[in-house]
Amino acid sequence: MSEVTTTDLYEVTMAMSYLREGMRAPATFSLFVRDLPPDRGFLxxxxxxxxxxxxSRFRVGPHDVEEFADALHRPAADLEPLLGLGFDGQVRAVxxxxxxxxxxxxxxxxxxxxxxxxxxxYLLTQLCHQTAVASKAARCVIAAAGxxxxxxxxxxxHGPQAGFQAARLGALVGFAGTSNVAAATSLGxxxxxxxxxxYIEAFPGEEEAFRGFARTHPGPVTFLVDTYDTEGGVAIAARVLKELGRGPGCAIRLDSGDLGALARRGRDILDAAGLTDVRIIASGCLDEYAVDELVRAGAPIDVYAVGTRVGVAADAPYLDAAYKLVEYDGRPVMKLSSAKVTAPAPKQxxxxSGRADVIGVWNEDPPPGAEPLLRTVMRGGSRTGRPDSLxxxxARFDADVAALPASARRIHGPEPLRPVTSxxxxxxxxxxxRRIEEEIRT
Known part of the structure; x- marks a missing residue:
C-alpha cells in the first residue's frame, strides 16, 4: 500500500482541481488541536x-495515478497532471x-x-495518534513519580505500526523499556x-515452571506468580530464587487482583526469605490513574508495566485536530463557521516562563523573555538538519514538564494553561x- 494513496479522496479531487485552475501559488496550512481532551492538562x-x-520521500508515481483513477472511476490519463508531484515546501513545527x-x-x-x-x-494521522499516545504515556511517567x-x-x-509507535513514544517520555522486540532492536x-x-500452566506446577525457566535463562529472571494463588506463587518463587542464589536483579510479577495488597504481602514474603533486593513488577490494565492510586497508597511496587490503556490512549483515543488553510498566495484567509472559527496567517x-503562551504571527517580535516554539525543520522539501533523536x-519533555505548573500536571482535574493571542x-x-464579511454581502 502506497503512502501517497493513503489519503482521503477529497484531497485528490481538490488537488486535481487546483492543477486544472492553475492554482499553484504557495499555501500555508496550520495543524492544531482545537481543545484538549478531558482530564488533560497538556499535550x-x-x-x-x-x-x-x-x-521527504513523497512523490506521486504511475501506480499511485492508477489507484487514484480507479477510485474516481476515471481514465488514468485524466489523473496524469498529478504524476511526478513531490513535496518541495517548507515545514515549521514544534x-x-x-x-x-x-x-x-x-x-x-x-x-x-x-x-x-x-x-x-497523512500528517493528521501521524501527529494526532502519536500526540495522543505520547500524552497518555507522559501522564503515566508523572504518576509513577520516578x-x-x-x-x-x-x-x-490497533495494529503493529501503532504498537511500534507506542513503544517509541513511551521511550520519548521516559519509559525504561518495551516488550516490543522490533521496536527495541530498531530504536535501541x-x-x-x-x-x-x-508457560506456568504447561508445567505440572509453579515450582517446575520456575526452575525450568531459570535453567534456560541463567541471568536475572522474573517469575509470574499469580497463575493460581498469588501468595503461594510468591512463596514458591522465593524458595526457588533462594536455592538457586538468584537474588540481585530478579523480580516477581503481579498481573491481577488487588495489586497494592498483594504487593505488600509479596514484599513481606520476599523480605522474610532474605530477598530484599528482588523487585516487584506490577502489570494488568494499568494506566496513570491506577499507577497514581498505587503510588499514593505507598504500594511497594518497583516497576510498572503499562499496556492496553496507554497504547490506545483509552480515555482520550483521538484529538479534535484540524489542518486549516491560513494563507494562500500571500492573502491571509480564515474560516468563520460557527464554533470552528480559525485565525488567519502563518503563526508562531x-x-x-511561568505564564501562558502567546500565539502570534510567525514573523512578529517575541514578547520579552519569550521563546519561539516552532522551528523551520524542512525547506525546499529537505530537512534542515539531522533527524531528531529520542x-x-x-530532554525537551523533561524540561517542559519541570516548568509546568503543578495544577496542569495533576492526574485528576488538571488545569491546562490557555494561550493568549498577540x-x-x-x-x-x-x-x-471584515474583508470576508464585506465580500459575502456583495
Missing part, C-alpha cells in the same frame, strides 16, 4: 519525525517532546497548494519481558473577518 508534541520522513496546548500549531506547511493539500491526511515504566502494549494496539530501547500464564507560539526529545494576530484576524 506532548509527537509524530513529527515520521511525518518529515514521509514528506519539536517532539515539547508540551503544547489548545489552539497552538503543532506544524505548519507552506508549499504549492496542490502539494500542501495532498499531504494533509519509578520505572515498561511498555507492554503491542498485543492490544531496552527489551523487557517475562513469561505468560500459559511564544513560550513565557534523547533530544526526552495584539498583531488579533488585529489581523479582525481585518480579515
Amino acid at each position: 506532548v508534541a509527537a509524530g513529527l519525525e515520521p511525518s518529515l520522513d514521509y514528506l 519539536p517532539e517532546g515539547r508540551l503544547v496546548f489548545a489552539g497552538e500549531p503543532l506544524l505548519e506547511v507552506t508549499a504549492p497548494l496542490p502539494q500542501a493539500q495532498l499531504v494533509e491526511t 519509578r520505572p515504566l515498561v511498555d507492554f502494549s503491542l498485543r492490544r494496539t 530501547i531496552p527489551a523487557s519481558g517475562t513469561m505468560a500464564h500459559s 507560539v511564544f513560550r513565557r 534523547s533530544d526529545a526526552r 495584539r498583531r494576530l488579533a488585529a489581523m484576524t479582525a481585518v480579515v473577518r
Whole structure:
C-alpha cells in the first residue's frame, strides 16, 4: 500500500482541481488541536519525525495515478497532471517532546497548494495518534513519580505500526523499556519481558515452571506468580530464587487482583526469605490513574508495566485536530463557521516562563523573555538538519514538564494553561473577518 494513496479522496479531487485552475501559488496550512481532551492538562508534541520522513520521500508515481483513477472511476490519463508531484515546501513545527496546548500549531506547511493539500491526511494521522499516545504515556511517567515504566502494549494496539509507535513514544517520555522486540532492536530501547500464564500452566506446577525457566535463562529472571494463588506463587518463587542464589536483579510479577495488597504481602514474603533486593513488577490494565492510586497508597511496587490503556490512549483515543488553510498566495484567509472559527496567517507560539503562551504571527517580535516554539525543520522539501533523536526529545519533555505548573500536571482535574493571542494576530484576524464579511454581502 502506497503512502501517497493513503489519503482521503477529497484531497485528490481538490488537488486535481487546483492543477486544472492553475492554482499553484504557495499555501500555508496550520495543524492544531482545537481543545484538549478531558482530564488533560497538556499535550506532548509527537509524530513529527515520521511525518518529515514521509514528506521527504513523497512523490506521486504511475501506480499511485492508477489507484487514484480507479477510485474516481476515471481514465488514468485524466489523473496524469498529478504524476511526478513531490513535496518541495517548507515545514515549521514544534519539536517532539515539547508540551503544547489548545489552539497552538503543532506544524505548519507552506508549499504549492496542490502539494500542501495532498499531504494533509497523512500528517493528521501521524501527529494526532502519536500526540495522543505520547500524552497518555507522559501522564503515566508523572504518576509513577520516578519509578520505572515498561511498555507492554503491542498485543492490544490497533495494529503493529501503532504498537511500534507506542513503544517509541513511551521511550520519548521516559519509559525504561518495551516488550516490543522490533521496536527495541530498531530504536535501541531496552527489551523487557517475562513469561505468560500459559508457560506456568504447561508445567505440572509453579515450582517446575520456575526452575525450568531459570535453567534456560541463567541471568536475572522474573517469575509470574499469580497463575493460581498469588501468595503461594510468591512463596514458591522465593524458595526457588533462594536455592538457586538468584537474588540481585530478579523480580516477581503481579498481573491481577488487588495489586497494592498483594504487593505488600509479596514484599513481606520476599523480605522474610532474605530477598530484599528482588523487585516487584506490577502489570494488568494499568494506566496513570491506577499507577497514581498505587503510588499514593505507598504500594511497594518497583516497576510498572503499562499496556492496553496507554497504547490506545483509552480515555482520550483521538484529538479534535484540524489542518486549516491560513494563507494562500500571500492573502491571509480564515474560516468563520460557527464554533470552528480559525485565525488567519502563518503563526508562531511564544513560550513565557511561568505564564501562558502567546500565539502570534510567525514573523512578529517575541514578547520579552519569550521563546519561539516552532522551528523551520524542512525547506525546499529537505530537512534542515539531522533527524531528531529520542534523547533530544526526552530532554525537551523533561524540561517542559519541570516548568509546568503543578495544577496542569495533576492526574485528576488538571488545569491546562490557555494561550493568549498577540495584539498583531488579533488585529489581523479582525481585518480579515471584515474583508470576508464585506465580500459575502456583495
